[in-house]
Amino acid sequence: MSDTAIPLAGVIGLPIGHSRSPALHRHWLRQLGLPGHYVPMAVQQEHLAEVLQSMPKMGFVGCNVTIPHKEAALDLADSVTDRAALIGAANTLTFRADGRLIADNTDGYGFLENLKHSVPHWRADSGPAVVFGAGGAARAVIVALLDAGAPEIRLTNRTKSRSEVLRKEFGGRLVVYDWVQAGNMLDDAMTVVNATSLGMTGRPEFRVPLDGLNPNAVVNDLVYSPLDTGFLQRAREVGCTTVDGLNMLIHQAAPGFERWFGMRPEIDETVRQVLLPR
Ligand code: NAP
Numbered sequence: 001m002s003d004t005a006i007p008l009a010g011v012i013g014l015p016i017g018h019s020r021s022p023a024l025h026r027h028w029l030r031q032l033g034l035p036g037h038y039v040p041m042a043v044q045q046e047h048l049a050e051v052l053q054s055m056p057k058m059g060f061v062g063c064n065v066t067i068p069h070k071e072a073a074l075d076l077a078d079s080v081t082d083r084a085a086l087i088g089a090a091n092t093l094t095f096r097a098d099g100r101l102i103a104d105n106t107d108g109y110g111f112l113e114n115l116k117h118s119v120p121h122w123r124a125d126s127g128p129a130v131v132f133g134a135g136g137a138a139r140a141v142i143v144a145l146l147d148a149g150a151p152e153i154r155l156t157n158r159t160k161s162r163s164e165v166l167r168k169e170f171g172g173r174l175v176v177y178d179w180v181q182a183g184n185m186l187d188d189a190m191t192v193v194n195a196t197s198l199g200m201t202g203r204p205e206f207r208v209p210l211d212g213l214n215p216n217a218v219v220n221d222l223v224y225s226p227l228d229t230g231f232l233q234r235a236r237e238v239g240c241t242t243v244d245g246l247n248m249l250i251h252q253a254a255p256g257f258e259r260w261f262g263m264r265p266e267i268d269e270t271v272r273q274v275l276l277p278r
Pocket of ligand 1: 133134158162200204224248250
């Protein structure tokens with residue numbers, strides 16, 4: 001194979017040094033014996049359009065985009081999938097052979113696949129869901145839960161106006177609660193998700209009272225560093241089944257890898273080991 005035929009992909013963000021995506025994609029390329037490279041790219045906001053225009057000319061078949069470029073990437077795309085349009089952000093870009101840019105968002109897919117694989121009996125329609133947070137990740141989780149049939153989503157966020165915006169956008173199945181009353185929305189909830197950045201290494205702990213939590217609820221933290229957050233530990237003390245955020249990161253990456261490099265990657269314990277926070 002000539003050099004020019006080796007597919008290139010990568011992740012664009014700022015900062016980007018902390019991203020686990022290069023380790024993940026390189027692991028899959030090695031495991032599957034595929035030609036290809038995946039590189040981290042620190043790109044300033046004002047250069048994003050120019051960079052995306054140049055990439056296909058250099059052999060890039062696609063890329064991931066992360067903070068702060070997820071919304072801007074959507075605006076720069078020639079075509080946008082329905083789920084990216086609903087979420088209002090892109091995380092997976094593909095350059096077609098004619099240079100056209102297709103924007104997708106796989107965060108909600110990764111979220112659902114993580115829950116389905118980790119807790120095979122989990123069903124979105126088994127009862128109300130609770131979502132803490134109203135940022136980009138929460139939007140993807142809400143779209144995914146609505147799509148999967150959640151009958152009601154109770155939403156709370158430190159900045160209440162952001163929850164209200166989501167309720168207006170996504171409609172009547174969303175019920176907004178005050179952040180200070182967050183403990184009151186847990187009664188009979190069957191799915192509980194922390195989509196805030198609280199509990200991440202270096203951030204304050206997520207301290208919502210869990211007294212009202214139903215022991216049959218499935219509790220998921222999107223935070224994956226640390227892997228076993230204080231929130232998940234406290235939910236297990238109540239008797240709940242808990243799911244960490246690492247497999248969401250892995251599942252959201254798989255569709256892009258398959259599109260760019262041509263094979264569906266394996267999602268097994270070895271890939272978790274590659275990504276475990278050190
Ligand atoms: P984001 O858009 O910046 O949103 C951050 C959220 O956290 C907002 O709801 C924000 O509330 C809340 N928050 C931040 N500091 C807070 C504090 N001190 N007290 C209360 N709330 C606080 O970030 P994001 O992209 O949605 O990411 C959120 C989390 O999900 C991060 O930990 C990220 O690593 C994780 N994530 C994981 C995956 C995965 O694959 N596992 C994928 C995406 C994201 P305000 O609106 O009030 O600021």
